[in-house]
Amino acid sequence: MINFLSTRSGFLRPLISKYSTKAINPSKRQYPSKDSSNEVLRRLNYLDNYERAFQFFDNLVKQNRVTVASLLTILETCTRSGQIQRGRQVEQMVNQSSQWKYHVRVQTALINMFMKFHMIDQAEQIFERIRQLPSCDTIVYNSMLVGYLRNQHVEKCFACVEKMRSRVRPDNVTYTLLLNGKFVQLLSEIRTTEFLACTFLRDKQRGKAIHQELSSNLDSQHVHLQNALIDFYGKINEITVAENIFHEMTLRETSTYNSLMKAYLINRMAVKVLELFEQMKEDNLDTVGPIGFRPDLITFMAVCDACEQLGLLNSPDKTQQLVLTLYFVFQIDTYQYSMGEIERPRLFYDPNSLSSFNRFRIVHTHFDLTVNFDSHVLDGFVQLDIQPLDNQSCDRSSSITTENHEIPNNHGNILVLDSRHLDIKQVMLKSDSTEKVLPFQIDIERESLVIELNDLQLDSNFSIKIAYATSSTKCTALQWLTKEQTADKQYPYMFSQCQAIHARSLYPCQDTPGVKSTYSAKITCPKPLTVLMSGLQSKHDEATNTFYFEQKQPIASYLIAIAVGNLVSHDLSSRIRVWTEPSMIKQCQYEFEESERFLTAAEELLGKYQWQRYDFLVLPPSFPYGGMENPCMNFLTPTLLAGDRSLISTIVHEMTHSWTGNLVTNENWEHFWLNEGFTSFIEAKILGNLSKSNGKETRRFHAAQQWQELKSAVTTWGDEHPYTCLVYRLHNVDPDDAYSSVQYYKGAALLWHLEQNIVSSESKFDEFLRSYIIKFGGKILNTDDFIAYFQSYFPQAPPVDWQSWLYTPGMPPVTHDFSTQLEEQCRRLAAQQTSITKDQLDALNAKQVAYLLNLLLNKQSAITYDYVKQMDVDCDMSKYSNCEIRFRWYQLCIRVKYEKPLDDIFKFLEIIGRMKFVKPLYSEFKVSWTEMIPRVRIFFDEHKQFMNPITAKQIEARLNANN
Numbered sequence: 001m002i003n004f005l006s007t008r009s010g011f012l013r014p015l016i017s018k019y020s021t022k023a024i025n026p027s028k029r030q031y032p033s034k035d036s037s038n039e040v041l042r043r044l045n046y047l048d049n050y051e052r053a054f055q056f057f058d059n060l061v062k063q064n065r066v067t068v069a070s071l072l073t074i075l076e077t078c079t080r081s082g083q084i085q086r087g088r089q090v091e092q093m094v095n096q097s098s099q100w101k102y103h104v105r106v107q108t109a110l111i112n113m114f115m116k117f118h119m120i121d122q123a124e125q126i127f128e129r130i131r132q133l134p135s136c137d138t139i140v141y142n143s144m145l146v147g148y149l150r151n152q153h154v155e156k157c158f159a160c161v162e163k164m165r166s167r168v169r170p171d172n173v174t175y176t177l178l179l180n181g182k183f184v185q186l187l188s189e190i191r192t193t194e195f196l197a198c199t200f201l202r203d204k205q206r207g208k209a210i211h212q213e214l215s216s217n218l219d220s221q222h223v224h225l226q227n228a229l230i231d232f233y234g235k236i237n238e239i240t241v242a243e244n245i246f247h248e249m250t251l252r253e254t255s256t257y258n259s260l261m262k263a264y265l266i267n268r269m270a271v272k273v274l275e276l277f278e279q280m281k282e283d284n285l286d287t288v289g290p291i292g293f294r295p296d297l298i299t300f301m302a303v304c305d306a307c308e309q310l311g312l313l314n315s316p317d318k319t320q321q322l323v324l325t326l327y328f329v330f331q332i333d334t335y336q337y338s339m340g341e342i343e344r345p346r347l348f349y350d351p352n353s354l355s356s357f358n359r360f361r362i363v364h365t366h367f368d369l370t371v372n373f374d375s376h377v378l379d380g381f382v383q384l385d386i387q388p389l390d391n392q393s394c395d396r397s398s399s400i401t402t403e404n405h406e407i408p409n410n411h412g413n414i415l416v417l418d419s420r421h422l423d424i425k426q427v428m429l430k431s432d433s434t435e436k437v438l439p440f441q442i443d444i445e446r447e448s449l450v451i452e453l454n455d456l457q458l459d460s461n462f463s464i465k466i467a468y469a470t471s472s473t474k475c476t477a478l479q480w481l482t483k484e485q486t487a488d489k490q491y492p493y494m495f496s497q498c499q500a501i502h503a504r505s506l507y508p509c510q511d512t513p514g515v516k517s518t519y520s521a522k523i524t525c526p527k528p529l530t531v532l533m534s535g536l537q538s539k540h541d542e543a544t545n546t547f548y549f550e551q552k553q554p555i556a557s558y559l560i561a562i563a564v565g566n567l568v569s570h571d572l573s574s575r576i577r578v579w580t581e582p583s584m585i586k587q588c589q590y591e592f593e594e595s596e597r598f599l600t601a602a603e604e605l606l607g608k609y610q611w612q613r614y615d616f617l618v619l620p621p622s623f624p625y626g627g628m629e630n631p632c633m634n635f636l637t638p639t640l641l642a643g644d645r646s647l648i649s650t651i652v653h654e655m656t657h658s659w660t661g662n663l664v665t666n667e668n669w670e671h672f673w674l675n676e677g678f679t680s681f682i683e684a685k686i687l688g689n690l691s692k693s694n695g696k697e698t699r700r701f702h703a704a705q706q707w708q709e710l711k712s713a714v715t716t717w718g719d720e721h722p723y724t725c726l727v728y729r730l731h732n733v734d735p736d737d738a739y740s741s742v743q744y745y746k747g748a749a750l751l752w753h754l755e756q757n758i759v760s761s762e763s764k765f766d767e768f769l770r771s772y773i774i775k776f777g778g779k780i781l782n783t784d785d786f787i788a789y790f791q792s793y794f795p796q797a798p799p800v801d802w803q804s805w806l807y808t809p810g811m812p813p814v815t816h817d818f819s820t821q822l823e824e825q826c827r828r829l830a831a832q833q834t835s836i837t838k839d840q841l842d843a844l845n846a847k848q849v850a851y852l853l854n855l856l857l858n859k860q861s862a863i864t865y866d867y868v869k870q871m872d873v874d875c876d877m878s879k880y881s882n883c884e885i886r887f888r889w890y891q892l893c894i895r896v897k898y899e900k901p902l903d904d905i906f907k908f909l910e911i912i913g914r915m916k917f918v919k920p921l922y923s924e925f926k927v928s929w930t931e932m933i934p935r936v937r938i939f940f941d942e943h944k945q946f947m948n949p950i951t952a953k954q955i956e957a958r959l960n961a962n963n
Helices: 034-046 050-062 068-081 084-095 104-116 120-130 138-150 154-165 172-179 182-188 192-201 204-215 223-235 239-248 254-266 270-286 297-309 316-330 582-591 595-606 649-656 673-690 695-717 742-759 762-776 783-793 802-807 821-831 838-842 846-857 865-875 883-896 902-911 915-928 930-946 949-960
Strands: 360-372 377-388 414-418 423-430 435-437 440-443 448-452 462-469 478-481 493-496 516-524 530-533 536-541 546-556 562-565 568-571 576-580 614-618 633-636
Touching (some): 050 068, 068 084, 068 104, 084 104, 104 120, 120 138, 223 239, 239 254, 254 297, 270 297, 423 440, 423 448, 516 562, 530 546, 568 582, 576 582, 595 649, 595 762, 633 649, 673 783, 695 742, 695 821, 695 846, 695 915, 742 762, 742 802, 762 783, 821 846, 838 865, 846 883, 865 883, 883 902, 883 915, 902 915, 902 930, 915 930, 915 949, 930 949
Antiparallel strands (some): 360 377, 440 448, 478 493, 493 562, 516 546, 530 562
């Protein structure tokens, strides 16, 4: 059964099939016509731009331009944004108007709104006022039924039907609601209706009475109602009646077969399930048309349950054989991914990609490239296997907009790919034996490659082969190092960093996290260098020094990774290997020796590791991040090599991304917290589980560190800055410009709040995390998907102030208490009036020292020059090699203009490229030590050519900023 509404949809949400491509600014004094006003509101609603929607509606009120449609939409906005006070204001305006007070559709929308806010009394008052009106129809009563179901008022639901019978005739929707809560799921995505359905379905007398009432007028074409009856009789153990209904149906869907299969399972009739499965196959072959009865995940699970009842799943071999049988019999993708599902292609919105991902979808990418260190380019071709999307078969559960997608003929035979500064030489349509040259255009301003497909038949997959080369100077995805910039200083080095939107400078692609594809690669480089990629190496041709790779799990473009250098490796376990330059391998071996223990701990919490190998590469110090979660080959910064294993949290973080980020992926970068917030939250859990002493205290202390990092980030942005929201808008914004630790640690704080204050059970929340990964593994999701799933999993949980947590800038609305002995020890030292002594500092571990420095930084003006100088004299802060400590100490010195470590600070900035360290240090100079800015600018200009291009861009922007 196709889920045709968004998880964010309300009962009366309009279905919009087309959108204007022009940006809308409701603050302008150019008001559209009445007919188009509601289109503006609806579009703002889809963009979740609630405040602008309210402003636009206020202007409509002032201009006396309110229509029925705009009222319905603004009430939808009130519901979606959680603004009940706004809703009450609209209600007051409506009731003061003779035009709207008794308008049935407007009043029905108010009923829906109040029911969603669990304000049943208000909804009932409206209902009683309008139900005597001649215009009160079945829709009004059904809205009350949906509301009662949502709020679990079973008896009121049936009482409402009795009132209904005295006024209007119940329809098929009414009966479906009564028999089985499935239809309300279609309308409002309410999990609790499953419980209500069970309540109804165990009431034999009422259920049979309803069946008897409608039997004389039962429409055999009404599939949902017939399915509800099959479910009903299956659950009351009258399977013969269920079978009769099935056989008498003149129109069936996949859901019909699923309903009868579930009925058989309830009654322990597993053989019947397999027989029905065979019948489904035969019916599918006999069906006229392209679709037929295509099995879905529910079918698959029903067959697996039947096989389990029959004892057919007692061995992995038999299970695998069953999956393969299902896959090859039906030739569908449903069972391909980890015995799970690859759902219908999902339509989605991404403001940072102009590619035509909602018209075509890349399903496989093949690279054939040569690495040229002399010219600093990758040269060769990429082949893209592309699936045309039939909108009829797509999942529309994500809200879609075409804002900023103004490429002409985006829905015709035009393929648009993201492409930044690539030298495109030729584009060919590739078939089995021929290659046909295709015309193309390069739109530099839009960073797009536009390919004309001409008269190509778009009813099946096709392949495009693109000959190209990367730019030697403008490829933001690649950094080329001379041999002098490497640790061993013998050979040049190259590595990539594609997150967030730099893959488009590596190859023409759909550069959005919402598109996942498998890939293969053939990469040739000079001897004796080694190529590593974010896939498994399948072959190495030593004669040509060509390396072959495969990544059989679909991944987003930002996870494509390549590194080439003089690299050696050491096996840490049977599935973990560390790579780096020869001079660093022993240090890496010691620092990461316990990696297998970390991965095992992650599996215990999150489930089986899906990527076969967990290898990682320790890069040169110019790498811009602490780590990058490229699957099968994580990239790590050498700043983790503290010599005491005190910085293991980063590798735990990157490991965790193997589940949250790589498997479960944010739909676009506006929902980045779904990647990083989850990962940071789980990272603290795993570190607690790994602790050999007090795990809970270890976890709380790590969470306290995250909280202080969050405070620092919010202070840097300013507590009113939109980038301190968890979900923010990226229209015309590079995601790198909005990047900070807010999405990491505010997201982690939200999940801590849900676990500790809403669910109030760590074990139950752990079960939810595993369920969440199973549910969304291999898929993309947005924040609304997460909220809907959380609410469905915990239907009885207290309400959550999602608006404040997700869309309000600044620190979270709830302050957590992370106090532990470790944390209190640091807090007492930070609070004392005198400078910290050597004995006091030596009593702390490395993590505590870093945390203490964070506390001092967050004290702002309370720390003086004399305090810092005395601390340096007493404690000799230059002795620390731990970069997390050095970075915070340097930031503190810059803040108070303490000049002694200046040369060390500039040496640190010359060597280290990790943005977590260098961005705050440059910013601190700009804010706190303006006299030093001329020297800082000269230093930056001298060294930016050696920086990673991502880092250089961010630092230059900070130095040039007005504030």
